[in-house]
Amino acid sequence: MYAPQQNNVTQTLIKLDKLCKSYHLDDANGKTMSTQVLFDVALNIQQGEFVAIMGHSGSGKSTLMNILGCLDTPTSGSYWLAERNVAALSNDELAYIRNRHIGFVFQGFNLLKRMTALDNVATPLLYAGINRSNSRQRALEQLQRTGLEKFAMHHPNQLSGGQQQRVAISRALINQPSLLLADEPTGNLDSQTSREIMTLFEQLNQQQGLTIVLVTHEEDIAAYAKRLIRLKDGVVVYDENHNVMNKPSPTQ
Amino acid sequence: MNLFAIIGEALRALRLNRLRTGLTMLGMIIGVAAVVLMLSIGQGAQTKINQSIASMGSNLFLVVPGATSSGGLSFGSGSIKTLTISDAQAIAELHSVSATGPVISGTAQLSFSAKNWSTVITGTTPNYFDVGNWEFESGTAFTESDLRSGARVVVLGAITAENLFGTVDPIGKTMRITNRPFLVVGVLTAKGQSLSGRDQDDNVFIPITTSERQITGNQFPGSIRYMLVQGQSAETMDEAENEIIQLLRQRHRISDGMENDFTVRNLTAIANVATGAAKIMSIVLGAIASVSLLVGGIGIMNIMLVSVTERTREIGIRMAIGANRRAILTQFLLEAMMICIMGGLIGVLLGIGGAWLVSEIADMLIVITSGMIGLAFFFASAVGIFFGFYPAQKAASLKPVDALRYE
Numbered sequence A: 001m002y003a004p005q006q007n008n009v010t011q012t013l014i015k016l017d018k019l020c021k022s023y024h025l026d027d028a029n030g031k032t033m034s035t036q037v038l039f040d041v042a043l044n045i046q047q048g049e050f051v052a053i054m055g056h057s058g059s060g061k062s063t064l065m066n067i068l069g070c071l072d073t074p075t076s077g078s079y080w081l082a083e084r085n086v087a088a089l090s091n092d093e094l095a096y097i098r099n100r101h102i103g104f105v106f107q108g109f110n111l112l113k114r115m116t117a118l119d120n121v122a123t124p125l126l127y128a129g130i131n132r133s134n135s136r137q138r139a140l141e142q143l144q145r146t147g148l149e150k151f152a153m154h155h156p157n158q159l160s161g162g163q164q165q166r167v168a169i170s171r172a173l174i175n176q177p178s179l180l181l182a183d184e185p186t187g188n189l190d191s192q193t194s195r196e197i198m199t200l201f202e203q204l205n206q207q208q209g210l211t212i213v214l215v216t217h218e219e220d221i222a223a224y225a226k227r228l229i230r231l232k233d234g235v236v237v238y239d240e241n242h243n244v245m246n247k248p249s250p251t252q
Numbered sequence B: 001m002n003l004f005a006i007i008g009e010a011l012r013a014l015r016l017n018r019l020r021t022g023l024t025m026l027g028m029i030i031g032v033a034a035v036v037l038m039l040s041i042g043q044g045a046q047t048k049i050n051q052s053i054a055s056m057g058s059n060l061f062l063v064v065p066g067a068t069s070s071g072g073l074s075f076g077s078g079s080i081k082t083l084t085i086s087d088a089q090a091i092a093e094l095h096s097v098s099a100t101g102p103v104i105s106g107t108a109q110l111s112f113s114a115k116n117w118s119t120v121i122t123g124t125t126p127n128y129f130d131v132g133n134w135e136f137e138s139g140t141a142f143t144e145s146d147l148r149s150g151a152r153v154v155v156l157g158a159i160t161a162e163n164l165f166g167t168v169d170p171i172g173k174t175m176r177i178t179n180r181p182f183l184v185v186g187v188l189t190a191k192g193q194s195l196s197g198r199d200q201d202d203n204v205f206i207p208i209t210t211s212e213r214q215i216t217g218n219q220f221p222g223s224i225r226y227m228l229v230q231g232q233s234a235e236t237m238d239e240a241e242n243e244i245i246q247l248l249r250q251r252h253r254i255s256d257g258m259e260n261d262f263t264v265r266n267l268t269a270i271a272n273v274a275t276g277a278a279k280i281m282s283i284v285l286g287a288i289a290s291v292s293l294l295v296g297g298i299g300i301m302n303i304m305l306v307s308v309t310e311r312t313r314e315i316g317i318r319m320a321i322g323a324n325r326r327a328i329l330t331q332f333l334l335e336a337m338m339i340c341i342m343g344g345l346i347g348v349l350l351g352i353g354g355a356w357l358v359s360e361i362a363d364m365l366i367v368i369t370s371g372m373i374g375l376a377f378f379f380a381s382a383v384g385i386f387f388g389f390y391p392a393q394k395a396a397s398l399k400p401v402d403a404l405r406y407e
């Protein structure tokens, strides 16, 4: 079902329809206040796309990403992931999807502090039921691909921000997901390291056809993507498909 | 996720917090050790009482002079002289009674070669040894003819024999009791303590006639200090008690409405009460120890709750990379159970060590059974599951997004 389709017709990977999200907060008087963050978001993302989402702080980008990543549920509207209605899935099925089909990269890396880089990368495999020695072997190969094998036995606090983020990306990719979600992946990194990370994303998208959705505040980071979506106060105000062929390469 | 991997994760978490794990485990260790120790003390007391009862002989009555209302068992006073040897002979004739053993007693100075020893001397009849369930290590009891003739023959208790003769075989030797020569005819097998805690093995037995005439003397000839009466069977004990009372009232010419001048006690019934008391004591001790196990369990729950709160973000990350609720639940439950099982193991060892120490220092009988250890261990695991489940459940039911956002 999630295996990349081999035919020429591009498959819709993500389909959002009238998606709304409200948060309920109890105020000091015990009354429940409700604030709506996303308003009737409708969105289609095809397999193999590389999408950047931009918008002011508080516009609902992270909220949208959490819903896309099956970490949170919408208040109303529907979310179809690879033609399955996410609202109808059980907790275990959602965990399975997060494990096998989605890779998540965070602004703050979110590595497990008390584990080595190697074990961090291997953990999703453990949850996939693969034994520890096989998991470690595969994790090491994944780290080699990102040039981090030297740091396999380092703990996160012994790594630079860029190295930590690359470990986190390795972890997100270890189960060969079809969708990579990145919420401000370069937000904590300098411009040089940011460029390295974005080049890596670009390669993954172009060479492996990995679908990538990333959130950023910086126009030059967004320029790596092939499609730009702008959010304003929870509403999609701009959605432009760059022409793939005519897209100027940011590295030039 | 396979179980081995989860066990690994749980062990890793416990190792990372060694001090906390150790302190939590300490609660469990103390609880389990206390349970093992208390149960073994209780079981020891019960076993000891059972041994004393077994050594006492079955279907026994104790008949002492004096009314019941004059203050319980008064066979130390020696002031009341209403029971006689012929009373004992008459009771032995009853259908419901198989034998009697009348006793007069005093203390006497014993000597053999250069050794001296002072102990209790019991004048009685040959039946006494059967009634009192005594076994002979060597030799035999004195005989009816010894009794009739007032012969100077003696049967030694195990400790008296050891103290006086050491390695020498006492049978056939002549020893002195208050300076009169006596021939040793038998040595008894050791019995240990009686129900009332008296040592029963430092004792010498001579024919009651010999004692009365030559050793203890008797202000009122023929009177005795007490007698043991053995009933015919357990079923006829009540009947026997009534017959003994009727016979003695008749013999002592006590008119209707007057108080008995003797007291009949059913020792078997007393023994049953003692057994019951020991059982209750075991239960109470066990219950008290269980409280500490409970406290240990609450300690575990407390620590696990803190741990869940502290590691909320970690739980969120694990969920984001694919941990389902069962994996999170299992990991936290296993952490709690490992504390309990390791604590339980150490606690059992400590409890056994403590029991051994108590038996050495306080000279108490301690009995440890595999059932007891199993019980303590079972309770430790149960406490782990019970008190570990709530925090684990709490961790597993977190929403991934909320857990991730937790600071």
Ligand SMILES: Nc1ncnc2c1ncn2[C@@H]1O[C@H](COP(=O)(O)OP(=O)(O)OP(=O)(O)O)[C@@H](O)[C@H]1O
Binding pocket: A023, A024, A025, A037, A055, A056, A057, A058, A059, A060, A061, A062, A063, A064
């Ligand atoms: N758990 C929550 N409870 C209540 N309100 C929330 C919660 N999470 C987010 N919000 C609100 O939702 C709105 C959107 O938040 P969101 O994190 O999606 O913004 P964002 O676009 O990612 O901003 P930034 O660029 O600063 O990361 C904000 O106004 C925020 O206050």
Ligand SMILES: [Mg+2]
Binding pocket: A061, A062, A063, A183
């Ligand atoms: Mg955000």
